[in-house]
């Protein structure tokens with residue numbers, strides 16, 4: 001089969017096409033003939049490498065995928081050859097206390113396809129039956145492959161970590177990113193007033209289309225001043241941040257008393273500079289979030305299947321153009337998801 005492989009970290013030029021044997025499903029697994037692979041910023045981290053972290057090279061990147069079940073391993077029940085499925089991107093030991101509690105992302109053996117083991121940028125992948133997300137008849141493979149990781153990430157941030165409810169003011173940074181596209185819709189669905197930021201008027205307008213009530217162009221407007229104006233100096237209840245860097249210190253200053261900022265990434269830098277006095281006087285919380293539990297995955301997938309939450313796809317490329325996909329993501333040149341067709 002064809003597969004994209006990263007054998008050494010570096011720029012997009014390290015992405016190589018290789019021939020690999022078609023994988024055989026183990027007990028409890030199925031093999032999926034992939035039709036689409038959704039790209040995430042995680043793909044870029046895996047390609048570039050992360051200081052202090054060792055990835056199992058060579059690796060096939062790609063956390064999200066959708067396709068047709070092609071072969072069943074022993075004990076693979078409740079699924080048939082020919083079923084159309086998307087893939088839940090996380091897996092875990094299945095029997096520790098965190099797994100038993102449905103908090104698989106806290107399992108010490110938690111892993112993600114395309115990061116911990118081979119992923120979806122290939123013709124085939126084998127995954128446990130527990131990772132299958134059935135696709136409804138009207139859903140296409142590109143949309144299915146665009147949804148799981150970002151909607152799970154955003155759901156865990158907005159619902160589990162921050163407990164967003166009707167009437168809350170929620171600031172979601174960087175509307176054009178996959179996680180933000182999902183977070184805007186989820187917070188809106190829950191009845192919050194969503195304020196979003198983006199780096200161009202065009203992206204701001206797209207954020208409003210997704211359900212944000214107010215959009216701020218952070219290149220021409222000071223988001224902190226805008227938030228103060230919009231909330232009568234009160235501040236927002238929740239900030240969804242995956243930008244990090246200087247942005248997060250300002251996000252903390254945008255919070256109302258009792259507010260929470262939740263972070264799932266640090267594309268602008270990993271260091272946090274914040275005034276502790278603000279944090280204790282205003283009873284603030286800084287929350288970390290990565291992925292989410294399998295139950296949450298099914299819950300948010302149900303909303304995607306019902307059309308209440310919609311993956312936004314900014315670019316569809318053939319698998320052969322994976323390097324261009326990485327460039328689009330790194331340059332923030334698309335609004336929403338980049339999906340590879342396999």
Ligand SMILES: [Zn+2]
Nearest residue numbers: 093096099107
């Ligand atoms: Zn476990």
